[in-house]
Amino acid sequence: MAVGLVDSGADVRVVTPSTAAAGVPARERWQGVDIHRHAYPGVAWPATRLTGGDGMWQRLRARPARAIVAPGLIAAMASALRSALRERSADVVIGHWLLPTAVALRTALLASGGPKPRALYVGHGSDVHLLRRLPGARVLLRALEATGTVCSTSPYLTDQLRLAGGRRIAWTPLGVAPPAVGPEASRRQPRVGGSLVLGVLGRLVPGKGVERALAVVAALPKASLLIAGDGGGRAEIEATIHSRALSARCLGPVVGADKESFFAEIDLLLYLADPRPPGAFQDNLPVGVVEALMRGIPVVATAVGELPSLLARGGGIVVPPNAAAIAGRIASLGQADWVALATEAVEAVAHHKMAAALDRLAAASRGAA
Numbered sequence: 001m002a003v004g005l006v007d008s009g010a011d012v013r014v015v016t017p018s019t020a021a022a023g024v025p026a027r028e029r030w031q032g033v034d035i036h037r038h039a040y041p042g043v044a045w046p047a048t049r050l051t052g053g054d055g056m057w058q059r060l061r062a063r064p065a066r067a068i069v070a071p072g073l074i075a076a077m078a079s080a081l082r083s084a085l086r087e088r089s090a091d092v093v094i095g096h097w098l099l100p101t102a103v104a105l106r107t108a109l110l111a112s113g114g115p116k117p118r119a120l121y122v123g124h125g126s127d128v129h130l131l132r133r134l135p136g137a138r139v140l141l142r143a144l145e146a147t148g149t150v151c152s153t154s155p156y157l158t159d160q161l162r163l164a165g166g167r168r169i170a171w172t173p174l175g176v177a178p179p180a181v182g183p184e185a186s187r188r189q190p191r192v193g194g195s196l197v198l199g200v201l202g203r204l205v206p207g208k209g210v211e212r213a214l215a216v217v218a219a220l221p222k223a224s225l226l227i228a229g230d231g232g233g234r235a236e237i238e239a240t241i242h243s244r245a246l247s248a249r250c251l252g253p254v255v256g257a258d259k260e261s262f263f264a265e266i267d268l269l270l271y272l273a274d275p276r277p278p279g280a281f282q283d284n285l286p287v288g289v290v291e292a293l294m295r296g297i298p299v300v301a302t303a304v305g306e307l308p309s310l311l312a313r314g315g316g317i318v319v320p321p322n323a324a325a326i327a328g329r330i331a332s333l334g335q336a337d338w339v340a341l342a343t344e345a346v347e348a349v350a351h352h353k354m355a356a357a358l359d360r361l362a363a364a365s366r367g368a369a
Helices: 002-007 056-062 064-087 098-111 126-133 137-147 155-163 210-218 234-243 257-265 287-294 307-311 323-331 335-348 354-365
Strands: 013-017 027-030 033-038 092-096 118-123 149-152 169-171 197-201 224-228 248-252 268-271 299-302 316-319
Touching: 002 033, 002 354, 013 064, 033 064, 056 064, 064 098, 092 098, 098 118, 098 126, 098 137, 118 126, 118 155, 118 354, 126 137, 126 155, 137 149, 149 155, 149 354, 155 169, 169 354, 197 210, 197 257, 197 287, 210 224, 210 234, 210 323, 224 257, 234 248, 257 287, 268 287, 287 299, 287 335, 299 307, 299 323, 307 316, 316 323, 316 335
Parallel strands: 013 033, 092 118, 118 149, 149 169, 197 224, 197 268, 224 248, 268 299, 299 316
Antiparallel strands: 027 033
């Protein structure tokens, strides 16, 4: 999204906590974006970090005591934001993730003198779920609305924020860069009746449905599975592949040309996360799903977050969380089904194309979304 803003002519700075990786500079310029990394508060051992790795929600579930660093992290973020704004003024500041970033941004703006930039507070998924669990969620949302615009990246999250007490929520879809070459919907030829290549893209952590995807490929004798991503569950997934002699392979993280190669090799993307009851945390809208659809690759997904509404537009199928039923549904697809799904896929995510998403973001910054 930051690179998309730069490409549209904006001057973009990103203020973010430093990573645990050695040798990462405090400041750098990447694809036209100025990146400022600030230190974590205190000693900041990797084990105590709230962010990074498998994500904030997973890290809190694994060690709830990590929440104790939140006030210090918010204070450090607010201080870094104030310094960045003193160094160079801004017209708009976007706080991605309501917790902790939006709170830090509001704190920084209230402590800053002079004219203040317009603020957008953007909820993405796990942060919205965490906020809904807070006793003061309604008060916090009203405080954010008083100093800026609260945004969500999907209609599903808009509903969640309204349930938490939000009154004015702007929908700002996450902008996804188009593929290096045009979408392949018109020329993709799935291996119907042959050796289908299925794909999984995302963090390899519990609940994401990778084990279910392995069961699906086991039930499709001619199919194989490519798993792109990393996370705490990778070793167990690789052990399952080996012990069951499955036609599956873990590729590790993929970016840039490696990600394009992954998409070029698969016929279908699976996103089979565990459906959750209302009120429980569930994924919102995985970026990998949007990227696949934008390339004309059909998606088979369970009913999680925004996915049922998105795939109702076309380009994919919503399935129950049963591996045998999913395998049967995939096996039943004929050539005409594949062509229709691939053709619908690109249009289903038209609002996620970078230009369209930036238009929605600009409208939100003017209070018009």
